[in-house]
Amino acid sequence: MNTKLVTLLLSTVLTLGACSSATKKEARDDSASSMLPGNYSSVKAVGNYHASRLTGDYAGYQSTKKFIRKMERQYGFERSYLYGLFSQADRREGVLRIMNRYTGVKGPVSRGAWSRYRKKFLNEGRIAKGAAFWARNRHALQRAEQKYGVPAEYIVAIIGVETLYGGNVGRSPVFDSIATIAFDYPRRSKYFTDELEQYLLMSREERFDPRSKRGSYAGAMGLGQFMPSSFRKYAVDFNGDGRRNLWDPSDAIGSVANYFKSYGWRRGEGVAVRATHSGDRYKTMESGFDSSHSLGSLKRAGVRASAPVSSSNVSLLRFSTYSGDELWLGKHNFYVITRYNHSNRYAMAVYQLAQAVKQRYRSMRYAYRDSAAEGGS
Numbered sequence: 001m002n003t004k005l006v007t008l009l010l011s012t013v014l015t016l017g018a019c020s021s022a023t024k025k026e027a028r029d030d031s032a033s034s035m036l037p038g039n040y041s042s043v044k045a046v047g048n049y050h051a052s053r054l055t056g057d058y059a060g061y062q063s064t065k066k067f068i069r070k071m072e073r074q075y076g077f078e079r080s081y082l083y084g085l086f087s088q089a090d091r092r093e094g095v096l097r098i099m100n101r102y103t104g105v106k107g108p109v110s111r112g113a114w115s116r117y118r119k120k121f122l123n124e125g126r127i128a129k130g131a132a133f134w135a136r137n138r139h140a141l142q143r144a145e146q147k148y149g150v151p152a153e154y155i156v157a158i159i160g161v162e163t164l165y166g167g168n169v170g171r172s173p174v175f176d177s178i179a180t181i182a183f184d185y186p187r188r189s190k191y192f193t194d195e196l197e198q199y200l201l202m203s204r205e206e207r208f209d210p211r212s213k214r215g216s217y218a219g220a221m222g223l224g225q226f227m228p229s230s231f232r233k234y235a236v237d238f239n240g241d242g243r244r245n246l247w248d249p250s251d252a253i254g255s256v257a258n259y260f261k262s263y264g265w266r267r268g269e270g271v272a273v274r275a276t277h278s279g280d281r282y283k284t285m286e287s288g289f290d291s292s293h294s295l296g297s298l299k300r301a302g303v304r305a306s307a308p309v310s311s312s313n314v315s316l317l318r319f320s321t322y323s324g325d326e327l328w329l330g331k332h333n334f335y336v337i338t339r340y341n342h343s344n345r346y347a348m349a350v351y352q353l354a355q356a357v358k359q360r361y362r363s364m365r366y367a368y369r370d371s372a373a374e375g376g377s
Ligand SMILES: [Ca+2]
Pocket: 236, 237, 238, 239, 240, 241, 242, 243, 244, 245, 248, 251
């Protein structure tokens, strides 16, 4: 669900960059046909769908017919295939109910909002499972860190916050969910119609039946909850089996790291530094991940970093706890984390979970070494 808000920006800000290796591989595997514009007609979409007209939940929908015509003209999908596929689509009322609960309008931050949010992600279960996930996938994490420059703990933390390390990847049919929002939820229709287009292209390139995948209620897939457009741009085959599979831990690890690298993650730089404040002058300063202040101006407002900061400019981050505001200074990499989900709290939870899991993983390894040294039984 996280990437859905981001992806509109992605398509304009970035073109295929770091993930081109996977794309090239796909093109080779398909004997050069599937990736070439204008030559789509030779590529078969997967699934036994045939119909001469649109029936079912979307029978009377002009928007669905228009979409089908576009997929036919622009990408060479067969009309009978799409009629068959969309005639079987289920309009999901449950998805619309969830969408209607989120108005998208943010109210004032209530006291303790951060304390409540933090508790959901910074708890014993999520920390312990994170260390175990790290141990199981340490080789892939090490490779991802070397190749993309993103430390293992941030990759682990994203996957931990998104899906509890794959324990909760969602059970909604992706095709039905995205189609429902695209055709029945006007406020997000544009975005989800684009995602539906990306999803059908993805299913053809990756050779799967569009109705076979499950994900979040909004169509986010796999351990890192990628939307289809993010999948096509940033997913990588990281275990070398020739397929990009976001349900595979190794591929998910490489893909999350590639996502961050593509958004400008700076190798070796930190993410955030805790700050102290005297007085209330900081309240007049702009805050949030896209604010930018010099350390000097922060100091004049009574805000001081509690550890050395090398960046010239940082963002001022305010989090409401039950005992008042907690302040942090966000570095460039904090902003990069918010490209996954445009939320200060989300990125701070990822940052703090990363630190906690890293500490746990280290102590686990020491404990293991100690027991091995004592005789290894
Ligand atoms: Ca793979």
